Amino acid sequence: TGLSRPQRMLKAVQKNATKGDPQSVIAAIDYYCRHKEWAMNVGDDKGPILDSVVSEVNPSTALELGTYCGYSTVRIARLLSPGSKLITVEFNPAYAAVARQIIAHAGLQNKVTLVEGGSGDLIPKIKEQFGITSFDFVFLDHWKDRYLPDIKLLEDCGLLKKGSVLLADNVICPGTPEYLEYVRNSPRYKSQYFQSYLEYTKAEDGLEKSVFLG
Numbered sequence: 001t002g003l004s005r006p007q008r009m010l011k012a013v014q015k016n017a018t019k020g021d022p023q024s025v026i027a028a029i030d031y032y033c034r035h036k037e038w039a040m041n042v043g044d045d046k047g048p049i050l051d052s053v054v055s056e057v058n059p060s061t062a063l064e065l066g067t068y069c070g071y072s073t074v075r076i077a078r079l080l081s082p083g084s085k086l087i088t089v090e091f092n093p094a095y096a097a098v099a100r101q102i103i104a105h106a107g108l109q110n111k112v113t114l115v116e117g118g119s120g121d122l123i124p125k126i127k128e129q130f131g132i133t134s135f136d137f138v139f140l141d142h143w144k145d146r147y148l149p150d151i152k153l154l155e156d157c158g159l160l161k162k163g164s165v166l167l168a169d170n171v172i173c174p175g176t177p178e179y180l181e182y183v184r185n186s187p188r189y190k191s192q193y194f195q196s197y198l199e200y201t202k203a204e205d206g207l208e209k210s211v212f213l214g
C-alpha cells in the first residue's frame with residue numbers, strides 16, 4: 001500500500017470536494033472517515049460544538065495544537081472574520097504536507113499559518129515570530145499528555161488574556177485526566193463540559209471549554 005491514510009484522505013478530498021468550498025471539504029472527509037476508514041478528526045458530532053464556540057468567540061487570533069490533516073483547521077478558519085488569523089502547529093512533516101493541501105483545497109490558506117514543529121518549542125517563539133500578543137481562542141487536539149504542559153506554557157508566555165477561550169478535544173476518549181483536573185479546579189479558569197461522541201462512533205467523548213479569568 002503506497003499511500004498513507006492521510007494521503008488517501010487527501011485523495012478523497014481532491015476527488016469529491018469543490019475547490020474553494022470549505023463545507024464540501026469537511027463533508028468529503030466526514031464521508032470518507034465514516035464509510036471508508038476511520039481517522040482522528042474532531043468529526044461531524046463534535047464539529048458543530050467547535051463551530052459554535054468559534055462563532056461565539058469570533059477570534060482575531062486563534063491557535064490550534066495538532067493539525068493532523070487539517071480537518072479542524074478548515075472548520076475553524078472557515079468561520080474567521082476577514083483579517084483574523086489561525087496559527088496551527090504540527091510536528092509530523094508528512095501530516096503537515098497533507099494538511100497544507102487540504103487547507104489549500106478549501107481556499108483558506110490566506111487565513112491559516114501552519115507551523116511545523118513541536119508545540120513546546122514553538123509557543124515561546126510565537127510573540128516574536130508572529131507579532132501576536134495573545135490568543136482569543138486555542139483548540140487543543142494534539143498528544144493528550146501535552147495539553148496541560150502547553151496551557152501552562154501559554155500562561156507563562158503571557159499568550160492568554162482575560163477571556164481567552166480554550167477548547168480541548170478528547171477529554172473523555174482517549175481522555176486527558178490531568179488537564180481536566182487542572183482547568184476544573186484552578187481559580188484561573190471557568191470550565192464547562194460539552195458531551196458528544198467520539199468521531200464516527202457511538203462511544204462517548206466530549207469537548208471542555210475553559211475561559212481564562214486572568
Ligand SMILES: CCc1ncnc2c1ncn2[C@@H]1O[C@H](/C=C/CNC(=O)c2cc(-c3ccc(F)cc3)cc(O)c2O)[C@@H](O)[C@H]1O
Nearest residue numbers: 040066068089090091092095117118119141142143173174
Ligand atoms: C509535542 C507536541 C506536539 N507538537 C506538535 N504537533 C503534535 C504534538 N503532539 C502531537 N502532535 C500532532 O498532533 C496530532 C496528534 C493528535 C493526537 N490525537 C489523538 O491521539 C486522538 C486519538 C483519538 C482516538 C484514537 C483511538 C481510539 F480508539 C479512540 C480515540 C481520537 C482523537 O480525536 C484524537 O485527537 C498528530 O498530527 C501529531 O503529529
Ligand SMILES: [Mg+2]
Nearest residue numbers: 040141169170
Ligand atoms: Mg482529537
